Amino acid sequence: MASNALKPSLLRSVAKRGYAAQASTQQSSFSLPSHEPKVTALPSGAVVASLETNAPVSRLAILFKAGSRYEQAKNLGASHTLRACVGLGTKNKSAFNITRTVQQAGGALSCESGREHIHYGMDIIRDSVDTGLDILGEVSLHPGLKTWELGDNLRRIKDELATVDPSTLAIDLLHKASYRNSGLGNSLFVPNHHLGKLAPELLGDFHASTHTASRMAIVGLGVDHGTLVSFANGLGLSSASGASTAATVSGGEIRHETGAPVTVVAVAGPGASIGTNDAAALAVAQHILGVGPGTKRGSAASNILAGSVAASGGLGSASALNVNYSDGGLFGYFVIADSASVGKVVSSVHSAVKGLKVSDADVARAKNQVKAAILMATESSAAAIEDMGLQALLTGAYRTPTAAAAAVDSVTAGTVNAALSKALGGKLSMSAVGSMASVPYLDQM
Amino acid sequence: MLSYIGRSCQLAPALKGSTQAVANGLKNVIPASSQVRYAHTDVQVPDFGAYRRNDVQDPRAKSGDTAASRLAFTYMMVGGGTVSGIYAAKSIVTEFVSSMSASADVLALAKIEIKTDEIPEGKSVTFKWRGKPLFIRHRTEEEIAKEGAVDVGSLRDPQADAERCENPKWLVVIGVCTHLGCVPIADAGDYGGYYCPCHGSHYDTAGRIRKGPAPLNLEIPPYVFAEDGLLIVG
16 A cells, blocks of 8 residues: 555655645635525415525424314323323334334434424434435324223323423413413313323324324424425325413412412413414513523523512512414413412412513513524524424424514514413413412402 | 414424324334333332452452452462362272272172192092182192193193182182082092082083083182281182
8 A cells, every 4th residue: 555655754754745835725705605594385374484504414394273272172192192101012013113213213202282283303314314204294293092002101101290290280280271262272281081091092083183284294304305205295194273271361360278388379371372472572571571581590580570570578589481373372470489488479470570661771671582582492403493393283384583582673662561461461370389378369369 | 274383383293193103214203102112210229238348349449459469369269279179089989989899798708818739639628718619729749630631621620720729729619519519529520620410510620620511710819828827818
């Protein structure tokens, strides 16, 4: 070999010195092409959205309008059970096959379910996107729902139920109180009386009625748009659209006594639905009230709610609560406090929120915070694909974080005050988890 | 649009449930709410105090101070155990091996003592030794001279007379014909020694085969002249 001649150190150093004397080659600057997001609405009703990010890892997701709001009384908990069953055997592949195939391709398979959606996600090396789509389609569209696998999987569901933290429970109960006549009031989690009782046929019916083309969105980051479109076209799903109930807010109150030393209280009125102007205004209002520390391990001492907690003399923390759904939402506040002083903390926070009148300076500051929150949240590709999927699923379109941030610019103090009075002037709902002794009732506040 | 504003706040995890079906290193934060960590406070740490030496029970004592005595005890136990183990093994092996040798009653019959004075010259006397007949012949000078003069080369089983008789006066042979095991008759046959009546084998007075079908000379047992007038066979 020629390189062997250079092995002796004397020769090598001579050669290096020779290179050093040479003029360095001119590096031509090169940057990867940047792409715009692409959205295609298929005739079947499915929406395909993708963004080429030039990343070596592709993120793929299939979303269905199959969250807990589409459950009926007979199949409450079906969406949770379907989510927990991801990774088990399907009609054409065994659980072992799925696990080994994904691992061999260096991928990760996950599933998330909210009140409106189920999100089947796959992170995979760009070269193996076809494998990833194959598995993703199989997992989401053809679950096996074998009796024995469902039985074995009960432990996982029980573990999950056992580790539901009080905050999650409080927000679950807040939805139950607010949307008492609507599907949005259904819990994210399978109720105890359905634990292990949901038959495969019942789950199969729920799956068939919700996993249809018209209720589907397929999204991808770092993937070719054409690949996703042809994948979506090849699925051969029916376009039937299942039933759903309107999100009507009715006031209510649910208190859950656990005797815990820390009590969680959530209070909310009717909020804004996704994509409306009210949503932008309430997002600004949320940041005016406070969303927790803006810096890592910070104290968030400067916002309005933190001030009111301090003024009450109690021990706790409070933040604004703003949840948006496709046709409704909740806006209010969320308090975690020492059980002994929760009464005065909640009363103080409640009066601060009710009496909130925002100024232009507040709005200007909060608009920056909202824009930063939007842009920073989408820095991680996990959050970015969740956002893209939810937009495609619930609105049928996709607006980039930059465009969304620009929409906040039109918010003024007047629109914020109007949105706030609409939200807090409506029927309020309340949920509380912990020690109820000193927690006030809604009509006492 | 704006779908994530509500989700980007600190309450986002409370608005959804997550399941990680297949995980890999790409996920820096696994949002799996099904991940459970148990604090196993009910597991008892085993106490081996009952098995530990008293010298090292106290955590504040220096173990180096008692090392010599502990080592001495260990070495003594190991050394003593090794020695007694080897001795026990040797006894067992000896016991088994000796079980294969002859028993005492057999050994008692293994030897006979004969008083040579009682055998007159020129006579062959028969004894019983280890279940077989034993011929003891007190040879005359004449017989000794005759057998010593035989040409060894002409014999079927060539043995000189001196080889067969330690003391030329005494011939000690087992009285079993080497042909088929009959008991020869003394003082008979063509050579004046022994004659087997079964198939006509003739032995001379040195017990050598001279004629007939037998292939070998009569067998000579181990014997010794212990003292004057006493012959011990066996």
